[in-house]
Amino acid sequence: MKFRAAVLRQPRTPITIETIEATGLQPNDVLVKVAAAGLCHTDLEVIEGQLVYPMPIVLGHETAGVIEDVGSAVDRKRIGERVVLSWNPHCGHCFHCERDQPILCETYIGHGPQAVQIDGATRLRLDGEPLRTMFYIAGFAEYAIVTDACAIAMPADMPLDRACLIGCGVMTGVGAALNIAKLGYGESVMVIGCGAVGLSSIQGARLAGATTIVAVDRNKERLALARTMGATHTATVPEDDAVAIARGATAGRGVDCVLESAGNSAAFRLSAEACRTGGQIVWLGKTGVNEDVAFRWGALMGEKRIVRSSYGGARPNRDFPMLARAYLDGTLNLDAFVSRHIKLEEINDGFEDLRAGRGIRSVIMF
Numbered sequence: 001m002k003f004r005a006a007v008l009r010q011p012r013t014p015i016t017i018e019t020i021e022a023t024g025l026q027p028n029d030v031l032v033k034v035a036a037a038g039l040c041h042t043d044l045e046v047i048e049g050q051l052v053y054p055m056p057i058v059l060g061h062e063t064a065g066v067i068e069d070v071g072s073a074v075d076r077k078r079i080g081e082r083v084v085l086s087w088n089p090h091c092g093h094c095f096h097c098e099r100d101q102p103i104l105c106e107t108y109i110g111h112g113p114q115a116v117q118i119d120g121a122t123r124l125r126l127d128g129e130p131l132r133t134m135f136y137i138a139g140f141a142e143y144a145i146v147t148d149a150c151a152i153a154m155p156a157d158m159p160l161d162r163a164c165l166i167g168c169g170v171m172t173g174v175g176a177a178l179n180i181a182k183l184g185y186g187e188s189v190m191v192i193g194c195g196a197v198g199l200s201s202i203q204g205a206r207l208a209g210a211t212t213i214v215a216v217d218r219n220k221e222r223l224a225l226a227r228t229m230g231a232t233h234t235a236t237v238p239e240d241d242a243v244a245i246a247r248g249a250t251a252g253r254g255v256d257c258v259l260e261s262a263g264n265s266a267a268f269r270l271s272a273e274a275c276r277t278g279g280q281i282v283w284l285g286k287t288g289v290n291e292d293v294a295f296r297w298g299a300l301m302g303e304k305r306i307v308r309s310s311y312g313g314a315r316p317n318r319d320f321p322m323l324a325r326a327y328l329d330g331t332l333n334l335d336a337f338v339s340r341h342i343k344l345e346e347i348n349d350g351f352e353d354l355r356a357g358r359g360i361r362s363v364i365m366f
């Protein structure tokens, strides 16, 4: 079949809209007619060449749609299901899968850098040549072919332009609070960076029962939004002393937990300084893999636990329906994340907004 997709041929060049070709479905594949796809920072890292993939490639990994067809091994009853796509297919039986760490699955990690499907093959072609698939999804296209286990059913009343956000940013942020930090009632938390992931962390902390939530960002508008999502204190950096604000809210100790999603050296350093002794730090942001980050050693002392997480400990079959339910119940605000609906043709514009920090999320509507 043929359909339109946004194709990146080289880093730091504009994405172009092309008609591409897909091969037939393999037994475990599902064909999803894409309804909505969010623009995430990780896509931008590929465009800017910080994250290196073979090209040409179709980006996009925050995607929701409707199953239109299934491979021979998939239950045909799934046709017509509204789904959000997970970007972490995993084998279920390797060293890390057996240790409940699907994000480190050997097959997943092994095929990831080649930007192919989990079976090692591509499904997409451009002008007869193989076309790569970002994060096993390639969501910036009219159709996505994914492995059955990555298409997670949504409630029938879940709007798909909200649902798509669950597939990456929301899962990562809420999951950091609930699955990784396992926050409890009455705990104190600092969230550094108030983009989609950070605002989700704030809401995850609130859902867990945290009673002190200090939001940190450079942008005052984002901090105002953070207040509406559960932040009890805010610090505008660099002008405010975020550590002093955290200590002022916690009898001088520092917060029980820091959830970082800004991805720069100052943020990583702040996370260590603001955490109380015996507390925990979860890093969600990232900097260049070959860059060094310096710390004041004393800030790392005192039995602090530091974890780096990519996907908030996601177990999509368990977590995606829970997040959709929280949205439908009115306890998880996703509406404020969608700053702009755009057409596929406006994708370069959307990434320009993301680069400049305008709005929270642009969502492509098909």
Ligand SMILES: [Zn+2]
Pocket: 040, 041, 042, 043, 061, 062, 168, 169
């Ligand atoms: Zn993402």
Ligand SMILES: [Zn+2]
Pocket: 090, 091, 092, 093, 094, 095, 096, 097, 104, 105, 106, 107, 108
């Ligand atoms: Zn595995």
